[in-house]
Amino acid sequence: MRDLQVGLIGLGVVGTGTFEVLRRNQDEIRRRAGRGIAVRMVSRRDVAKAREIVGDAAEVVADPMTVATHPEIDIVVELIGGVERARELVLAAIGAGKHVVTANKALLAVHGTEIFEAARAKGVVVAFEAAVAGGIPIIKALREGLTANRIEWLAGIINGTTNFILSEMRSKGLDFGSVLAEAQRLGYAEADPTFDIEGVDAAHKATIMSAIAFGVPVQFSRCHVEGISSLQAADIRYAEQLGYRIKLLGVTRRRQHGIELRVHPTLIPATRLIANVEGAMNAVVVHGDAVGTTLYYGKGAGAEPTASAVIADLVDVTRLHTADPDHRVPHLAFQPGAMADTPILPMSEVVTSFYLRLVVADQAGVLARITGILAEHDISIDAVLQRESGEGERQTDLIILTHDTVEGRMDAALAQMQALPTVLAPIVKLRKEELK
Ligand SMILES: NC(=O)c1ccc[n+]([C@@H]2O[C@H](COP(=O)([O-])OP(=O)(O)OC[C@H]3O[C@@H](n4cnc5c(N)ncnc54)[C@H](O)[C@@H]3O)[C@@H](O)[C@H]2O)c1
Numbered sequence: 128m129r130d131l132q133v134g135l136i137g138l139g140v141v142g143t144g145t146f147e148v149l150r151r152n153q154d155e156i157r158r159r160a161g162r163g164i165a166v167r168m169v170s171r172r173d174v175a176k177a178r179e180i181v182g183d184a185a186e187v188v189a190d191p192m193t194v195a196t197h198p199e200i201d202i203v204v205e206l207i208g209g210v211e212r213a214r215e216l217v218l219a220a221i222g223a224g225k226h227v228v229t230a231n232k233a234l235l236a237v238h239g240t241e242i243f244e245a246a247r248a249k250g251v252v253v254a255f256e257a258a259v260a261g262g263i264p265i266i267k268a269l270r271e272g273l274t275a276n277r278i279e280w281l282a283g284i285i286n287g288t289t290n291f292i293l294s295e296m297r298s299k300g301l302d303f304g305s306v307l308a309e310a311q312r313l314g315y316a317e318a319d320p321t322f323d324i325e326g327v328d329a330a331h332k333a334t335i336m337s338a339i340a341f342g343v344p345v346q347f348s349r350c351h352v353e354g355i356s357s358l359q360a361a362d363i364r365y366a367e368q369l370g371y372r373i374k375l376l377g378v379t380r381r382r383q384h385g386i387e388l389r390v391h392p393t394l395i396p397a398t399r400l401i402a403n404v405e406g407a408m409n410a411v412v413v414h415g416d417a418v419g420t421t422l423y424y425g426k427g428a429g430a431e432p433t434a435s436a437v438i439a440d441l442v443d444v445t446r447l448h449t450a451d452p453d454h455r456v457p458h459l460a461f462q463p464g465a466m467a468d469t470p471i472l473p474m475s476e477v478v479t480s481f482y483l484r485l486v487v488a489d490q491a492g493v494l495a496r497i498t499g500i501l502a503e504h505d506i507s508i509d510a511v512l513q514r515e516s517g518e519g520e521r522q523t524d525l526i527i528l529t530h531d532t533v534e535g536r537m538d539a540a541l542a543q544m545q546a547l548p549t550v551l552a553p554i555v556k557l558r559k560e561e562l563k
């Protein structure tokens with residue numbers, strides 16, 4: 128059987144990794160796929176650089192649309208990133224009857240519904256394992272391995288750049304800027320690193336996982352997004368004293384009246400395996416009603432780990448190429464006619480426990496007043512820590528951990544506390560997850 132012909136659009140970190148791993152492991156891949164997978168054509172803005180990478184092994188073209196629609200290409204691999212141009216290319220490839228493999232989570236989180244519908248209408252596959260947690264086969268696990276389960280919740284460290292920054296800040300006491308520069312040098316960061324730092328990249332991935340876990344459309348605009356840029360070193364330290372690590376988590380959870388979908392810095396008990404995921408590593412915890420809690424860990428970024436996922440998709444598509452489209456695994460795990468319209472809940476209805484840090488006047492009655500406000504709102508306290516104030520110091524830090532409550536109720540209590548004359552600075556509010 129002739130080799131399946133691949134067109135590679137974008138030959139940067141992931142594109143180059145994909146080209147190299149495909150070449151290095153071609154015999155092993157052929158033994159698994161049942162036929163060869165050959166990169167026939169590549170496109171990169173810098174054509175000379177692309178020629179340097181692929182040599183005579185593939186044709187190099189300047190215009191990516193040539194690759195997307197070329198009659199001899201069976202599968203188009205989109206690895207340029209960004210949204211608008213990538214959308215045009217992917218839709219053109221689908222329109223020309225090509226299967227598509229992409230690592231582009233931004234594209235799918237924003238335009239997934241349109242793209243999956245176009246693919247369904249054409250009977251082609253859009254595969255995207257590399258888009259979520261890079262080399263970890265989490266899409267495969269959610270869509271196939273856990274298919275017996277009613278998934279209750281999942282939570283993940285799904286951005287390597289921010290986990291690297293948080294780990295380095297905690298363990299080496301380094302400042303934010305120097306650690307970010309190092310993450311960029313290592314090829315983990317997005318082209319625009321604010322996507323990493325402000326939680327947007329993690330939100331793209333959480334949105335995609337939420338859709339697959341619950342059979343709902345991808346709805347990036349409904350995801351609550353907070354990053355790590357305003358996280359303070361003091362809170363990392365206090366959390367540690369209380370037995371917690373702070374991680375940027377993507378969380379999605381089924382509730383009675385809707386789905387929670389959120390990304391924010393989160394306290395996790397230091398004893399959980401996921402709390403000990405350090406550096407650029409990723410991990411996702413998934414809780415299914417039958418299987419219980421499962422954990423997936425590995426490299427979520429970098430050239431070859433991401434290539435590993437891209438090529439796994441290429442092999443899947445190769446095997447499914449001749450299958451009846453109705454017998455393939457649905458793009459979002461559930462049959463297109465069986466998707467639910469369960470709403471994404473507003474943050475005011477999300478239920479979590481909280482970490483609060485208040486800078487308060489060091490005088491009698493302050494603690495009683497604050498705990499009184501929490502009691503008035505029916506919020507129960509799990510732990511309290513007060514920093515010993517220094518000689519002559521007139522203020523101190525008060526840290527409170529609460530039990531689960533609805534966020535709207537917590538915000539009402541916080542507004543009351545913030546108005547007290549003895550509360551001297553904006554209150555820090557972080558969410559806490561037990562992940563049991
Ligand atoms: N780097 C990672 O670790 C990683 C991990 C998972 C997913 N991703 C995703 O993979 C995709 C690619 O990321 P990357 O890190 O390889 O990016 P990159 O910037 O290293 O590479 C992008 C490549 O696309 C080329 N390109 C951009 N616009 C083009 C155009 N219009 N025509 C032709 N070529 C064009 C660039 O010249 C470059 O070669 C992104 O969607 C990213 O989010 C990256």
Ligand SMILES: N[C@@H](CCO)C(=O)O
Pocket residue numbers: 258260261285286287288289315316317323328427428429
């Ligand atoms: N910028 C992303 C790349 C992988 O998607 C990260 O840091 O995790």
Ligand code: NA
Pocket residue numbers: 256257258259260261262263264265266436
């Ligand atoms: Na993956």
